[in-house]
Amino acid sequence: MSKSYRDGLPISPEKFVDQLMRLKRGSIGRRDFLGLTGLGVATAVMARELGIMPTPAFAAEDLGDRMSIATWPNYHDPQTFENFKAETGVAVEVNVFGSNEEMLAKLQAGGSGWSLFVPTNYTISTYKKLGIIEPLDMAKLGNFDGTKEDARFTAEGTIDGTTYAVPKNWGTTGFAVNTKKLTKPMSSWKEFWDTAMAEGDGRTMVHDYQLTTIGNALKYYGYSFNSLKQDELAKAEELLLKVKPHLFAVSSDYQPSMRSGDAWMTMCWTNDGAQLHRDIPEIAYVLGKEGGEIWTDFYAIPKDAPNKPAGYALLNYLMNPKVAVKEHLANGAPSTDARVNALLPKEVLDNPILYPAADLLKPLEFGAAATLTDPGRAELMARFKSA
């Protein structure tokens, strides 16, 4: 081992205590902790050059002193929230989730306490149907400019002319491979699953997330990523159950295990792939040539948000291209906003992990709304996990 154990500890004692205190104030869950330590990784990378952002004009509303956001692991530049706090006095609590189902479950149960959250494109219509997200008051989002957004990625935020969510970034779902451990070149989901049962035995991770884990198993047979057909799902289940004993873990927080070398291959989102490859060059990001998922994550505000003014203020702050560009540098996922792209350095815009070749993008599918609530897929995932 040439690397010191400190390589895995990017978080400074002060930061750690700070985050611990933040955890103490809010609800503590396993994923809060995972996420915050994950966020620490991004901190270490990005802490170099970040200063205080220009102050956008906030409405003269009382923003309170705290709010809570629900988002994904390793997804934000923690400095963003620190700067937001410095400008507005509002402390942001970060809750991290592994699947859209989990977010929906919390919102359905009520009292989630979030004033902003980050749903994926295909879930927004369901949220709207259930009446648990707020139609956005665009007057409060002066920093958002719809005309500068790439329409391919933003359509699902607006339903019947009402905007319920505005885009954060888009991305793809592929897999990350440690090419020092698994030297055979791979380019397909078939190879992913076959390798998981061979050279990658005991070292492969899949998401704790029905959409991608089932979807990419469906791709093994060339079926649609979104299939709800019984016979196709049965084939996917057969594959998943066969692979299960060979897996290292079923988890959506795979960065720590990939970084420590415990896992050699994992299902992976663009942003995690970019972060892993940036820090550990031998970790490659691969898109299955059969297809898979392309997605956009949005920002939305729950109807029962306890601090809507702060939710709007943070959302507007995040829509400021100068803030957003730092988010993109930290998180690694490509932006939907032309104003942000104009500010990104060339090497980011040329990164093939973020912007795959057109022939790789073409077969990708956006998640379908029906997969979110389909009991068949939910139960299949549960059977796979409990098998």
Add this chain to the structure above:
Amino acid sequence: MSETGHNPDPDNSTGGEIPAGPEPAFSMRGNLLHRNLLTALLLAPATMWLVVFLVLPFVAIAIFSVGERAPEGGYQAALTFAQYANLPARATAFWNTMVLAPAGALACLLVAYPVAYYLALRAPQRWRLILLALIVIPFWTSLLMRTYAWMYILGGRGIPALLAYVGIEDLRLINTPGAVLLGIVYGYLPLMILPIYVSLERLDRRLLEASADLGATPLSTFIGVTLRLSLPGVMTGFSLVMILLLGEYLIPTLLGGGKVFFIGNALVDLFLQSRNWPFGSAIAITLVLVSVVVLIVANRISTRLSGARRVDLI
């Protein structure tokens, strides 16, 4: 129940039930009414507590368990036992739990007993308090934190990295059933040590001397006297750990990689992923019933083994 056997504590052999109050007499009605009212008033806070925190949630879960999953997930009113009929779909998780919970409790016991024995009977008096504190203090940190620490110890940068120096490459410790078992033993050790310690500490040393005087070897003294008299503590610790393990969720997730599935994990999934509240509720009810059965059986066994001495488990 063998009431006739060797009984070290005759005072307690009746079972220690709370004596029933005097039968109401009609001539004393006024006085009695007053007393009943007072009793009711005194019992009211405890009763309210039980109703609000135990009975009502249980009733709510029971109602949910005969309902249906709403189209978008959650609960929708119905009267069906389909959820209970579907229980076999989680048979593996139930089986894992029913095997790993007793196994974990047993492993815990095997580690805890020598520690408790040393603490109670062998450790120098002045060290005893410090040693006890050392066992209890880690318990003040959240189980989440301590389990997370184990993730790093067992993970690629922990023990496997050290072993790589001596030439053992690519050893995987994390996310194995062994790691889960280790986490269980570590996490629940104090809960096992303390009851055993208490029962050993109360042990009348003269019995040990008597046993030796009568020619018993140290081993037979241990089995016939020490172990036997500490059984109530053992059973208390065992049931305590076992009951908690039946609902365990964190350790299998963090140290088992979400693969070694306990019924607790199945429950979490049903509420947070599948959003199938009725099925989750049916499993919860079943789990409660299983736990009650385990408690009753453990109580019976411990009563029998310890010579009809009544034991309060919790």
